[in-house]
Amino acid sequence: MLTLFHYPVFAGCRFIRLAFGEYGEDLALIEEKPWARRKEFLTLNPAATLPVLLAEGDIPVIGAPVIAEYVDETRGIMKREKRLFAENPMDRAEIRRLMSWYLEKMENDVTRHLVRERVLKPLIPGAEGGGSPDSSAIRAARANIRQHMKYTNYLAGTRNWLSGSRLSYADLAAAGAISVLDYLGEISWSDYPAAKDWYVRVKSRPSFRTVLNDRIRGLPPVSHYADLDF
Numbered sequence: 001m002l003t004l005f006h007y008p009v010f011a012g013c014r015f016i017r018l019a020f021g022e023y024g025e026d027l028a029l030i031e032e033k034p035w036a037r038r039k040e041f042l043t044l045n046p047a048a049t050l051p052v053l054l055a056e057g058d059i060p061v062i063g064a065p066v067i068a069e070y071v072d073e074t075r076g077i078m079k080r081e082k083r084l085f086a087e088n089p090m091d092r093a094e095i096r097r098l099m100s101w102y103l104e105k106m107e108n109d110v111t112r113h114l115v116r117e118r119v120l121k122p123l124i125p126g127a128e129g130g131g132s133p134d135s136s137a138i139r140a141a142r143a144n145i146r147q148h149m150k151y152t153n154y155l156a157g158t159r160n161w162l163s164g165s166r167l168s169y170a171d172l173a174a175a176g177a178i179s180v181l182d183y184l185g186e187i188s189w190s191d192y193p194a195a196k197d198w199y200v201r202v203k204s205r206p207s208f209r210t211v212l213n214d215r216i217r218g219l220p221p222v223s224h225y226a227d228l229d230f
Contacts, residue, residue, distance in 0.1 A: 012064030021207025
């Protein structure tokens, strides 16, 4: 069994868990607090970032996009119609573009700021970067949510899945990020009906079950978080 170092409300970590879940492969999960800069973890990844996959031979594979490529080359290529990357190069390019949109652009515009201010700062000791949430950072992140959800609503309303006709890494990357915001109650779903329908389909998949069980100490999820139809 492979081992994933993760943190429950990091979008990239959720994305990789969903990918392994879609392929029906179990992962041993180790919850890592990267701000603590644990010595043993730094030997695996001196950058102290997540996720980190301990692959065959206990070799670390670092970063969600890199892990996704590794999983495709070692598992996905044998899955045929269930493969989370496309065979066509242009379709693969679109999947990669959307992965970057949700795991980089949305992360930098919205997700990491809300996670840092609302989830991490109350948990982290002051000496390690914790403290009171920055209300201006929260306001700025919230102002950016609408752009990303409108785009998701457009994609979901014009395609069967976000990158095209089949479920792909694009959907799982988007779901990883959006599920974090949903946990925090930051999305007004009534404004984005096509995105909501898409998200219901994704969160109803068996791969999502463990993600829906995630809980953060002192911060319960919004009431509809685990509901498959809300």
